[in-house]
Structures are given as C-alpha cells and as structure tokens.
Amino acid sequence: MKNKTALLFLIIALSALLLGVFFGLFASLQYIIPDFLKELVPFNKMRPFHVTTVISWIVLCATGSIYFFITKEEGFKLFSYRLFKTHFILFVLTGIGIYVSFLTGKMEGREYLAYTPILTIPIVIGWILFGINYFKTLSKNIKNWPVYYWMWGTGIVFMIYHLCEAHFWMIPSFRSHFIKDISVQWKSYGSFVGSWNMLVYGIAIYLMSKIKKDSTLAYGKTVFFFYFLGLTNLMFGWAHHTYIIPTQPWIRYVAYAISMTEWVVLAHIIYSWIKTLSNEDKKKYCMVYKFLRAADFWVFLNIILALLFSIPVINFFTHGTHITVAHSMGTTIGINTTILLAAVFFIVQKSLPNYKIDTLFIKRSYKAFNVSLFFFFCALLVAGVKKSNWMYFTKEVHFSEMQDSLYYVYIAFFVFGLSLVFSIISLATVLLKALLKAVK
Numbered sequence: 001m002k003n004k005t006a007l008l009f010l011i012i013a014l015s016a017l018l019l020g021v022f023f024g025l026f027a028s029l030q031y032i033i034p035d036f037l038k039e040l041v042p043f044n045k046m047r048p049f050h051v052t053t054v055i056s057w058i059v060l061c062a063t064g065s066i067y068f069f070i071t072k073e074e075g076f077k078l079f080s081y082r083l084f085k086t087h088f089i090l091f092v093l094t095g096i097g098i099y100v101s102f103l104t105g106k107m108e109g110r111e112y113l114a115y116t117p118i119l120t121i122p123i124v125i126g127w128i129l130f131g132i133n134y135f136k137t138l139s140k141n142i143k144n145w146p147v148y149y150w151m152w153g154t155g156i157v158f159m160i161y162h163l164c165e166a167h168f169w170m171i172p173s174f175r176s177h178f179i180k181d182i183s184v185q186w187k188s189y190g191s192f193v194g195s196w197n198m199l200v201y202g203i204a205i206y207l208m209s210k211i212k213k214d215s216t217l218a219y220g221k222t223v224f225f226f227y228f229l230g231l232t233n234l235m236f237g238w239a240h241h242t243y244i245i246p247t248q249p250w251i252r253y254v255a256y257a258i259s260m261t262e263w264v265v266l267a268h269i270i271y272s273w274i275k276t277l278s279n280e281d282k283k284k285y286c287m288v289y290k291f292l293r294a295a296d297f298w299v300f301l302n303i304i305l306a307l308l309f310s311i312p313v314i315n316f317f318t319h320g321t322h323i324t325v326a327h328s329m330g331t332t333i334g335i336n337t338t339i340l341l342a343a344v345f346f347i348v349q350k351s352l353p354n355y356k357i358d359t360l361f362i363k364r365s366y367k368a369f370n371v372s373l374f375f376f377f378c379a380l381l382v383a384g385v386k387k388s389n390w391m392y393f394t395k396e397v398h399f400s401e402m403q404d405s406l407y408y409v410y411i412a413f414f415v416f417g418l419s420l421v422f423s424i425i426s427l428a429t430v431l432l433k434a435l436l437k438a439v440k
C-alpha cells in the first residue's frame, strides 16, 4: 500500500481506545477505593484522561476510516498528501500536549474539553486541513454525491465551528452572562457530538452500501431524510441538554422529537439492511455485519432510555446522576464504538485479503463485549436511580452514607467494566496486529 497515513490514524485510534478503557477502569476503581492512585491521578484528573482519550478514539478512527475509504476504496487521488501527513502529525503532537496539560494540572478548559484551551487551536487547524483535503478531493465529483459524502463533509465543517463555539466562554460578554454562557456551552457540546455522529453514521451507511453492493442505500429518500434529520438534530438537538435552563419549552420539545426520530430512522435503516442482506455477504463480512447488528440493538436500547429521561419531569430526577453517564457511555460505546469497530474490520479485510483472523476468538470477544456492556449499562442505571432517590426522596442521609449504600453497585460496575475492558483488549489487539502488518 503506497500511502499508509490512513492506517496510521487507525493505529493511533486503537491505541487510544486501549489506553482510554484503562483510565475508565481506574476511575471506576476510585469509586470503590477513593484513595486508589489519589496522589498521582485523582478522580477529577482520571475522568478527563478517560473521556478525552476515548473521544479521541472515536474522532481518530472516523477520520482514518474516511481517508481510507475515499483514497483506497473509492480510488480518488487525494488533493494533498502533505496536508494529510501534517494533519496526522498535528493531531499526534496535540494529543501529547493534552496529556502534558492534564499531568501538569493545566486544566482551565471545561467539561469534555478540560485541557488548556490553547490546544484547541492546533485541533481546529487539523480539522481545517482535513476539510480542505476532503472538499478539494471530492469537489470535482460533486454531482450525484452519495449521502455519506454529504454526511462526512457536513461533519467536518460543523466540527470546526462547534470546537470554536465550545470556547466562546472565553469571551467576557459570554462569561459574564450566566444563562447565555451555560446555554452556549451545552449547545456546543451537543452539536460537537452531532458532528462526530455525522462522520460515524456516514461510515455505517457507507459500509452497508458497500457490503450489499446496493447504491439505493446511499441515494434513497430514506437516507437523505436521515441526513437532513441528523443535520437538524446537530443544529437544534442540543436543547434537550438544557432542561435546567429557562428557555422556551417548544424549543426543547422540537429538539427532543428530532433526536428521537433520528435514532428511529437509523435503527430502521440498519434493521432493513440486516433483513435483506444475503447469507453469503453476512458470512463474507461476518464481523462487520455482527458489529452493525450490535449497533442496531444499542440504538434501540438507548432510544428507550432517552425517551424516558427526556420527559421533563423524569429528567428533573435523573439530571446529575449515573443515568446520564449510562446514556453517554451507552451511546459512545454501544453505537459509535461498534460502528467504528465494524469499519476497522472492513478495512483490515480490504487491506489484507488473505490475512487469517482467529474467528472463534473474535466471536467470543464480540459476545463478551455485548454481554459485559449490557450489565455495565444496567449497573450505571441502578446507581443512578439510587442516587436520585437519595437526592430527592431521603432526608438527613449524608453523601458518604449514600456512597456506602452504593458499594455493591460500584463493585458490579467495576467487574462488568473489567470484563468489558478484556473484550475490548481482545478485539483491539487483533485489529492492531493486522494493521501493523498492513503498514509494514
């Protein structure tokens, strides 16, 4: 293979996944043993280490997959390999910068972007380089674009804007106005997630249409409806993140309806694909098929949870509990990670057609992944319900007593987390080994 930068993106992404789940595991251990690694990396640092690293897994894997699809699968001549390499080096150096910023306690950023804000500049530059390369490469073929080209292009453009918007709080006129500040902050995070969802859902549609060799999947009315719904959700779906802020109720209801409809349509697209896929294709792309099927199941489970906790009266009780964490991890692991693992399996199969993967081992790891994730998710829901009960329905019970009462739930969370980590290690190392062979 001539240019291997796309595969290097995937190698770094899988390494981030491996590292990220360890940070998560250590954070879950700190629930049970608060003094664990406290001197070195306390929970308030471990959490950003975990969240930033796993978000990097999603973003880097989506980026590497898109570069691979347009250059290797679609055969387009990339506008500039130099920009491509600069993008890669910039992201790797910024990643190192983020860890240094966490380790040295320079964490002036907010929430999911807790690192020192100056590091957002190279990240935004990286996305701009990606955007230039993407649009310059595909602009000659703009006629009759399949839906996934639109989704990837939209994801890149909105990612640039929302990364900037997430830092509007640095402008004094925003920071001095509490409601404006919080609204814009949560709006940007919602849209930031919407932007990477555009990239990841576009990848899911790409994989489905390539495996089935069916272009209606990429041009049909349903997928374009899904694209516009996703775009609307990206722009307005944030409103259901801001229930606590006094905004117009209709804004929240519209946002809520759009985000739920988007998931229903995605579940429908994947389900229809599964139903009509031939046994031969299921066998040929066995792991890609399995992971997309798993994504469908997780979309369904997350719809049920989100439908419930987005009802304002229920949201009031779940806000600030582990139910929100169940939602974030349920979607980023159950939906984003499964689609991206499907993409890496597809890419490995295309890059090394004769490479033998231990199918039995992979199938077992796949099962372990789904079963552990299910119980991990349930443990978070139980912890959330118990915490909510403490917050709103009990009196004179101290926080430490509530934490003590959650001890066995936290143990369950840790044990299923550990099993989830093992399954992810098994899957990721097999893929990493194959990718390292492909770049040799």
Ligand code: HEM
Pocket (backbone or CB within 6 Å): 017, 020, 021, 024, 025, 026, 027, 028, 047, 050, 051, 054, 055, 324, 325, 328, 329, 332, 333, 337, 413, 414, 416, 417, 418, 420, 421
């Ligand atoms: C692909 C794998 C994973 C992804 C994508 C992921 C994603 C996330 C995200 C997005 C959050 C932020 C939640 C929020 O703010 O609502 C989070 C928090 C967390 N995750 Fe994960 N996670 C992964 C694996 C794990 C594993 C395996 C464990 C434990 C064994 C774990 C433990 C935690 C903990 C303890 C938190 C902090 C929750 C809190 O704030 O109390 N994660 N994760």
